[in-house]
Amino acid sequence: MxxxxxxxxxxxxxxxxxxxxxxxxxxxxxxxxxQAVGARPLPLTEMEFSLTNHEDRTVGPETLIGSPTIAFFGFTYCPDVCPTTLADISDWLDALEGDAEKLNVVFITVDPERDTVEAMAEYVDYFHPAIRGWTGTERQIARAVEGFRATYEKVPTESGGYTMNHTASVFLFDAQGRFVSTIDYHEPREFAVPKIRRAMNDEEAEGA
Amino acid sequence: MKSILIAMLVAMTLPFGLATPACAGSGDVVVENAWSRASIGTSRPGAAYMDIRNAGDEDVTLTGLRTDLAGMPEFHLTSTNNQGVSSMSPVGEIAIAPGETVALAPGGMHAMLMQLRRPMEEGGTFPLTLLFSDGGEVTVEVPIRGIAARGPDD
Missing domain, CATH: 1.20.5 (Single alpha-helices involved in coiled-coils or other helix-helix interfaces)
Incomplete structure (x- = not known):
């Protein structure tokens, strides 16, 4: 018992x-x-979204296939993180000199309400000429963010306005659109530039 | 270098009479390497950066900011979590222990300049007053660098 x-x-x-x-x-x-927030982005070939670049042309993930890509999210009403990221990327591109021309560099807004095509054009003009600004409808931006496995959130501010929380990492893809790695927010140039070179070398190795 | 020298000289002379007894703590605060980025128009907020050093031997507490440039200047903190998501939130009071320096730097704390009253133009400057809990104030002239500036020397 x-x-x-x-x-x-x-x-x-x-x-x-x-x-x-x-x-x-x-x-x-x-x-x-x-849904894992830190999950790997899809390959660009498997993403589906349609946006408008700062020159008012329709663009999407397919636009990026053929050259290695640096892509990141932000918004132009962001006083700290976004200009820092854009200035950092401009600095990395300067370090790559002529090779910077072989890259797609895309800044995708998470604030399409304020970041119109005109606003994006005016803003990216102040940074490295290789940087393109992409905007679009809320729905298409959401699809792009989902493809990158990134996140963003609109947050009201005390003053009655709003700010955006968003993934601040920079995404690197090779010329075939395969995800290579991320560069963390404000990562030093000596770590960032070799990562970009790696995304570019993948292209040469595969494309040869 | 020159600005550091000047700041050191100022810090050394402050205890000898410049600081009023009412603000003995904040009278020993030294601000170095102040800079900001130019704005596009006035609709977007600006940000200013600097090192704030407590060169005295008493605790000081920063309580706020004042400037004619912006209707709503506040200390904000940007933080990035382990998933790479950045967010920004107002910071209340900032305590600075004797000998300590609080750095307002990209990606961390910054003086957030909301409701700009005029554009921040590259090459210009603007006065920014730091307010302390002991009633003291420290005003710095903040240089405005380019939009793509990465530091005080850009």
Missing amino acids: RRRSVLGYGAAAFGVIGMTLFAGWWRVDGPGAP
Whole structure:
């Protein structure tokens, strides 16, 4: 009797442990896992969105295939992170000298409400000439962000306006549109430039 | 270099009478390497950066900012989480211990200049007053660099 109840408790305990493990797996790695924010971006060839560049031309992920790509999200009403990122990228492009011409460099706004084609054109004009500004409808911007597995969120400010939280990492893709790596926000030039070179070398190795 | 020298001289002379007794703490605050980026028009907020050093031997607390350039100047902090997402939020008071320096720098704390009253033009300057809890004030003339500037010397 006694042994039996011990066995019974043992079986119950195993059951509970098993269920806990299963529930854990379901929520963390299984079908119940949340969309991982830090997940790898899709290859550009698998993304689907249509935006407008600062020269009023229709662009999309297919526009970027054929050359290595540097892409990042931001908004022009951002006083700190975005000008810093744009200035950092301008600095990296200066370090690449003539090779910068072989790159697509795309700044995609997460604030299409204020960042019209004209606003983007005016803004990117102040940075390295290789930098293109892309904007579009809320829906298409959301699809682009989803493809990059990035995030953004509109946050009201005390003054009645709003600001945008957004992924500040810079994404690198090779000429075939495959994701290569990210450059963290404000990463030093000596780490950033070799990463860009790697995305460019992938192209040469594959394309030869 | 020259500005650091001047700042050091100022810091050395301050204890000898310049600071009023009412603001003995903030009287020993030295501001160095101030800079800002030019704006496009007035609709977007600006940001200013600097090193704020407490050269005295008392704690000081920064409580706010004042400038005729902006209707709503505030200290803001940009933070980037481990998933690479950046957000920005107002900072309340900033305590600076004796001998400590608080750096307002890109990607960290900055003086956020909301509701610009005039464009920030490259090559110009504007006065920015730091307000302290002891009633003291320190005013600096902040140089305006280009939009793509990365530091005080750009």
